[in-house]
Amino acid sequence: MNVLVLGAGQLARMMALAVKPLNINIRAFDVGSGNVVDPLSTSTIFGGLEKGIEFADFITAEFEHIDHQTLATCEASGKLRPNSQAIKIGGDRRLEKDLLIECNVANAKHQIIETKEDFEHALNKLSLPLILKSALAGYDGKGQWRLRDAAQAEEIWPDIKAFFDGGEKNVKHAVVAEQMVPFDREVSLVGVRDSQGNTKVYPLTENHHTNGVLSVSIATQVDERLQAQAKEVFDSIANELNYIGVLAIEFFQIGEQLLVNEIAPRVHNSGHWTQQGADTCQFENHLRAVCDLPLGSTELVRPSAMINILGEDTVPNEILNVASTTLHWYGKSKRTGRKMGHINVSGQSEKELALRLMQLADILPEAAFDELKPYVSAYQTKLD
Numbered sequence: 001m002n003v004l005v006l007g008a009g010q011l012a013r014m015m016a017l018a019v020k021p022l023n024i025n026i027r028a029f030d031v032g033s034g035n036v037v038d039p040l041s042t043s044t045i046f047g048g049l050e051k052g053i054e055f056a057d058f059i060t061a062e063f064e065h066i067d068h069q070t071l072a073t074c075e076a077s078g079k080l081r082p083n084s085q086a087i088k089i090g091g092d093r094r095l096e097k098d099l100l101i102e103c104n105v106a107n108a109k110h111q112i113i114e115t116k117e118d119f120e121h122a123l124n125k126l127s128l129p130l131i132l133k134s135a136l137a138g139y140d141g142k143g144q145w146r147l148r149d150a151a152q153a154e155e156i157w158p159d160i161k162a163f164f165d166g167g168e169k170n171v172k173h174a175v176v177a178e179q180m181v182p183f184d185r186e187v188s189l190v191g192v193r194d195s196q197g198n199t200k201v202y203p204l205t206e207n208h209h210t211n212g213v214l215s216v217s218i219a220t221q222v223d224e225r226l227q228a229q230a231k232e233v234f235d236s237i238a239n240e241l242n243y244i245g246v247l248a249i250e251f252f253q254i255g256e257q258l259l260v261n262e263i264a265p266r267v268h269n270s271g272h273w274t275q276q277g278a279d280t281c282q283f284e285n286h287l288r289a290v291c292d293l294p295l296g297s298t299e300l301v302r303p304s305a306m307i308n309i310l311g312e313d314t315v316p317n318e319i320l321n322v323a324s325t326t327l328h329w330y331g332k333s334k335r336t337g338r339k340m341g342h343i344n345v346s347g348q349s350e351k352e353l354a355l356r357l358m359q360l361a362d363i364l365p366e367a368a369f370d371e372l373k374p375y376v377s378a379y380q381t382k383l384d
């Protein structure tokens with residue numbers, strides 16, 4: 001089976017590594033160069049999307065900010081999974097909010113802002129503090145502003161306006177103003193749906209962000225009711241989209257309630273732990289769904305965690321002395337804050353996992369992993 005992935009980053013790479021044993025060949029379409037590349041070496045195999053479509057039995061995507069013409073061309077071939085509408089929704093917060101309303105799914109109170117009048121209206125309708133997020137092309141905390149008090153409003157609007165003016169021409173730019181949610185923690189649900197409508201979800205994962213970017217995910221056995229609540233949201237969104245493949249949903253947890261923050265129509269960073277902590281990893285399950293193969297079990301095998309390596313191209317080799325630890329590099333050149341790789345670690349119990357996380361935190365350089373030790377320490381305290 002041949003699959004073309006739109007996007008040639010680490011997610012396409014990990015898909016290729018995961019499904020080689022199933023005899024699924026992955027090639028990646030680099031949207032920057034317009035070439036079809038080998039997802040591991042990123043060297044060009046041939047030029048042009050058309051040839052990539054011809055090569056493929058199925059086409060999927062590793063990110064949501066893909067130009068609509070490319071999506072339309074792929075969809076016209078009848079090979080694109082998930083469908084273009086699902087991918088577009090992941091790339092536009094306005095469409096995403098419409099979908100959440102359509103599915104009757106709880107989310108933060110919000111207003112869409114395209115003009116100064118909309119901005120003033122939003123200030124009247126919502127209570128401070130607010131977070132304002134670019135509707136398009138904003139991710140990992142980029143294109144975001146926080147408005148804590150009314151006095152700041154006058155300063156922020158020119159910034160937002162400049163952001164719109166500097167963006168792509170002939171596109172209607174907007175920000176979504178959202179009321180800040182006083183959440184207890186951030187969790188995400190990664191799940192998979194096949195073309196027959198069968199769904200399976202992994203356990204909810206607790207996520208810690210550093211400067212708006214995911215830094216640590218921890219997956220353990222979770223409270224059944226909370227898991228059921230998340231699964232219900234997953235099913236309603238995935239069914240509404242007639243989705244095929246892996247879909248991730250990020251939530252804020254407040255007490256026993258989950259509010260959806262955002263959805264990602266693809267394999268997700270908070271699901272990387274499944275490479276060693278679940279029966280079938282998210283990358284394999286995504287391709288199983290896309291290629292009409294039976295879905296694999298999403299059961300947790302043992303408590304597991306993932307630590308992102310951000311902006312570093314080396315880590316001390318001693319981390320591999322910590323039991324049940326694996327290291328995954330993405331083969332990318334070093335840039336500040338860039339996702340360069342990740343570390344997975346597991347334990348037979350949560351306590352053992354926490355202990356191993358602390359061993360890793362002791363070895364990893366504090367300058368690059370500055371929030372790891374305090375976070376793991378708080379996690380250990382919670383378990384005591």
Ligand code: AMP
Nearest residue numbers: 108131139140141178179180181209212
């Ligand atoms: P996002 O790009 O929407 O994932 O936002 C990045 C990070 O900002 C999230 O992981 C949260 O930590 C924080 N954040 C986003 N929206 C809200 C909100 N409505 N209330 C509180 N924190 C938020």
